[in-house]
Amino acid sequence: MKKILDIISRVPIFSGLLENQLQEIRKIAVDRYVDKGEIIFSEGDEGNGFFVITDGRIKIFKASIEGKEQILHILGPGEPFGQVAVFTGKPFPANAQAIAKSRLLFFPRTEFVDLISGNASLSLNMLAALSMRLQDFTVQVGDLSLKDAPGRLASYLLFMADEQGKGDYVTLNISKLQLAHLLGTIPETLSRTFSKMTEQDLIKVDGRTITLVNCPGLERLAE
Amino acid sequence: MKKILDIISRVPIFSGLLENQLQEIRKIAVDRYVDKGEIIFSEGDEGNGFFVITDGRIKIFKASIEGKEQILHILGPGEPFGQVAVFTGKPFPANAQAIAKSRLLFFPRTEFVDLISGNASLSLNMLAALSMRLQDFTVQVGDLSLKDAPGRLASYLLFMADEQGKGDYVTLNISKLQLAHLLGTIPETLSRTFSKMTEQDLIKVDGRTITLVNCPGLERLAE
C-alpha cells in the first residue's frame, strides 16, 4: 500500500509543486476503492469534486435511453476526471464507471478551488490538463464525423502503436466491446472491420494483440 | 470605435478583475480586423497566442482531405478561441475562419502565461471557460454518436430557443450549409429533415426563422 503523498507527487497535474504544496493537497485528498463495474458518478449528479486515478481504469461515457453508449475517454493511473464540473459549477455532463478494480483519490470542490487560487503552478497544470482533454475531443469529433469505421479503427491502432512504442504491434487494454463504443460503432461492425483489414493484409489479429502489417496502408485508411 | 480597455472589461474571461489588472491585459492585446471568409489559423499552425472576438462571428472546424468539414464551435462577441494551443504548447488542433467581417483581440502566448501566473481570478476564469468548452464537446460527441440527424436538429432548435428566449421561435444566425456542418451532416440531408419535420407539424420554416410548433414532439425526437 503506497503512501498517498508519494502517489500525489507522481501525478502530472501536481508536478513541479513544492513539498508543502503537495502536503496541502494531501490533506484534502480522500482515498477510495471501487470494484469493476461500479458507477462513480452519473450524468446530472452534482459535481462536488473530482478524482485522480491511482490504480485501475475508468471509462467516461454518454448513454442514450435505448442503452447505446459512446465512450468519451478511457483513463488510467495518474489521470484526473470530473474536473469540468468543479470549474463550471454545473452537474457532471457524463457518466464515470470503473472497467477494472480501481483506487481513486477524491478532491472536494471548494477545498481544491481554494488551493488553486494561491498556487500558480497548480493552475497552469490544470489549464494544461483541460487543454489536452479539449484537444482529444477535437480529434474525436473530427474522426466521428469525417471518417468511416475502418478509418477510425486505423487511426486508433496507429495512435496506440505510437503510444505503446513496442514496435508494430498493439495490445488492446480494453475489450472489443468497449473499443467499439469508444470508436462510435457496435461490436458487430468492429468485428467485421477487423476481418476486412486482416483480409487486406493490413493487420493481423490474435485476441487482444494486433500486429500492424502495413502501416502506410493504415495511414491511407485513416486519411 | 470602442476603446480596447472598455471591450476587455466586458469579456467574460476578464470579469471580476481589478482596474490595473485589466490595464496589464490591455497592454499585451493586439487589435485585428478580418474579412468574411478569412482564415485566422489552420490546423497544425504554431499556437503562439489566442483570440477574443470583439465583433463578428468565427467558426472553428476540422476538415478532411476530400473537403468535408465538421464545425466544432460557432463563436461570437466576447468569446475566446485558440486557448488550447496556449496551454498545451502544441499546434492548433483545428482551423478558425471568419464567417462574417470580424474584429479580434490577439493575446500573445508567453505574455499571457506570465499574466495568468500572478492572477488567481484570471486563472479561475480561464479554467471555467475551458471547462464550459469541454462540456459542449461532451454534448457534441454524444449527439453525433447517439442521435440521428432529426434528433440532432431537434436538440439544436430546442437549445437555441432556450438561449434566445424569444418565445417558441428561433432565428438561425448561420447559413443552413454551416448548420449542416455543425450538426455533422450535409445540406441535402438537413433540407430533407426540415421538410419532414414541417410535414409532421413539429416546426414551421420561413427562411432563417423557425417556429417550434410542437415542443414536446421535438423533445421526444431529441430523446
Added chain:
DNA sequence: TCATTACCTTGACTTAAGTCAAAAATGGGT
C-alpha cells in the same frame, strides 16, 4: 472441474444518410 456469464463472430436483412446532378430560390452589390 464444470457451469455460467460475458464476449466475440458470422450471416441475412434493413435503413439512414451520403452522392451526384440539376433546378429553384435568395440576396447582395452595382
Added chain:
DNA sequence: ACCCATTTTTGACTTAAGTCAAGGTAATGA
C-alpha cells in the same frame, strides 16, 4: 431593378453501417 453568386431544395441512386438472430469462444468463479 437586374445580374451573378451563393444557398437551398428536390429527385434518383448507392452504400456504410445498424439490427436481429444465432452460434462459438473465452474467461471467471464456485
